[in-house]
Amino acid sequence: MKLIYYFWGHNYEYECRNALRIFDLNIDCEIKTAEETATEIEETYDIGDDILRLISTLSEEDGDEVGRASLYCNDKLLFESEYKGNEIILECENNKKLRKTVVVKAIHQVLKRYYNVTPDYGILTGVRVVKIMITARRHHKTDEEITRILRETYEVTDEKIKFLWDILKIEEYYINEEQNNNNYNLYIGIPFCPSKCIYCSFTSFVGCREDIINDYLESLVYETEQTIKMAIEKGLNLNTIYVGGGTPSILSEKQINIIFAPIKKYYDLSEIKEITFEAGRPDTLTEEKLLCLKENSVNRISINPQTMNEKTLLAMERNHTAADIMLKYEMAKKIGFDCINMDIILGLPGEDESDVKRTISQVAALRPENITVHALAYKKKSELTRESEKLYKDYDLIGKMNDVVHRWCTEAGYNPYYMYRQKNIKGNSENAGFTLPGREGIYNIVITEELESILACGLGASSKIKISSDRHIPVHNFKSLEEYKGRMNEILDKKKELLK
Ligand SMILES: C[S@@+](CC[C@H](N)C(=O)[O-])C[C@H]1O[C@@H](n2cnc3c(N)ncnc32)[C@H](O)[C@@H]1O
Numbered sequence: 001m002k003l004i005y006y007f008w009g010h011n012y013e014y015e016c017r018n019a020l021r022i023f024d025l026n027i028d029c030e031i032k033t034a035e036e037t038a039t040e041i042e043e044t045y046d047i048g049d050d051i052l053r054l055i056s057t058l059s060e061e062d063g064d065e066v067g068r069a070s071l072y073c074n075d076k077l078l079f080e081s082e083y084k085g086n087e088i089i090l091e092c093e094n095n096k097k098l099r100k101t102v103v104v105k106a107i108h109q110v111l112k113r114y115y116n117v118t119p120d121y122g123i124l125t126g127v128r129v130v131k132i133m134i135t136a137r138r139h140h141k142t143d144e145e146i147t148r149i150l151r152e153t154y155e156v157t158d159e160k161i162k163f164l165w166d167i168l169k170i171e172e173y174y175i176n177e178e179q180n181n182n183n184y185n186l187y188i189g190i191p192f193c194p195s196k197c198i199y200c201s202f203t204s205f206v207g208c209r210e211d212i213i214n215d216y217l218e219s220l221v222y223e224t225e226q227t228i229k230m231a232i233e234k235g236l237n238l239n240t241i242y243v244g245g246g247t248p249s250i251l252s253e254k255q256i257n258i259i260f261a262p263i264k265k266y267y268d269l270s271e272i273k274e275i276t277f278e279a280g281r282p283d284t285l286t287e288e289k290l291l292c293l294k295e296n297s298v299n300r301i302s303i304n305p306q307t308m309n310e311k312t313l314l315a316m317e318r319n320h321t322a323a324d325i326m327l328k329y330e331m332a333k334k335i336g337f338d339c340i341n342m343d344i345i346l347g348l349p350g351e352d353e354s355d356v357k358r359t360i361s362q363v364a365a366l367r368p369e370n371i372t373v374h375a376l377a378y379k380k381k382s383e384l385t386r387e388s389e390k391l392y393k394d395y396d397l398i399g400k401m402n403d404v405v406h407r408w409c410t411e412a413g414y415n416p417y418y419m420y421r422q423k424n425i426k427g428n429s430e431n432a433g434f435t436l437p438g439r440e441g442i443y444n445i446v447i448t449e450e451l452e453s454i455l456a457c458g459l460g461a462s463s464k465i466k467i468s469s470d471r472h473i474p475v476h477n478f479k480s481l482e483e484y485k486g487r488m489n490e491i492l493d494k495k496k497e498l499l500k
């Protein structure tokens, strides 16, 4: 199947490709520019039933922006729609954004009818949804206006609007301009894993020799110390630490002590509000390791099942069982970890809502303080995406799975506290963190809503440095071991420049 876009009056290729991806990840998409459109649009010819033509126009009429879309199969008009700029309210006034919005809304309307799907997040394709609400408040919009923006402009369903307000209610507690501008959060990346899960595309190396890991840690320790020094010079306050990956818990106790050493030189770790350490894979955990994390003042860890279905775990190449999860969870609790997160994924191949029900019921029965629910995303570089003939959106299935999980979490006393969305995500859904009252992961909130600077150290890690209340600049570390080590000073210089 193929869809040809004919643009007239605009050239919003990126937005229009994304608008199509909400509905279909398999269709080929071709773009005809305005010049090509001018010569081809009048032609009526039989191009076959498996080719759709979507004519998208933007024009100015009586001082207003007007977006129109007409969807054809062969020469038969299937659906058409029109949106006018004066019908639309945005969270912040911006004419370029308004023009894009009328174009995208018109396209979305015809595709929605063609695919017979009403996406939960309407026309939205970006990562941060709650940030739209935070931005609108900064622009003095009332809560009623914000609800109208979500419902009428972006076409978010009422159920999701309530979900978003519930999240903002918790996040509000962490929004404080003066404090946010003064704080920084340290991310330490460990790009090693015991095996590569087939759905995952995070930068991580499997089966690395000990000397390679130690060599990496040497560079990491250098970067961490230099980064901390810059933050201190700038007068920033360290709010949270997040050790992520990959699988940081693959490190030995000695190596764990090595990565915390440069931080201990400058801070009393026991005074840091939140120190998260991703211990996601139970096959990497031992009592000694968990004790070592406690000694380094880690007060939040994750132990991630993804699913409690043995068959799926095996097929995903995770190399652990559901029983391992239970065992290591109990071990961590006994040692005294009183904030544990568990990640699950909805839409793993071969699973239906009964699998998810089993997973969430077993996870919720353990009562971890946080549960993070991901909808499966087709990552370009994952084995799953490479090996799949078709990339199914599974709107109905993910809808049912979400219903099951949200019901379980709510009934067990969990509240949603942050959410974000990814490209090519099943059901066009979301990733959402749930928390028991007062136990939310602060780092997750400040990074998702871009409230505070993140200074990231480690291969492939990304810093986000706030340069004003509503602007931050990213710094991306190199992704190969050679460049990470060899070009470290380039990265440190960039950080230094931005932190001046
Ligand atoms: C950076 S990974 C690290 C977690 C840890 N190494 C583990 O496997 O338990 C964080 C989380 O992202 C989620 N994740 C990874 N790939 C995903 C994908 N393709 N779609 C949805 N969620 C994904 C998983 O739930 C995973 O636990």
Ligand code: SF4
Residues within 6 Å of the ligand: 192, 193, 194, 195, 196, 197, 200, 201, 202, 204, 245, 246, 247, 280, 281
């Ligand atoms: S999901 Fe976790 S363990 Fe699996 S490959 Fe990704 S980072 Fe590594």
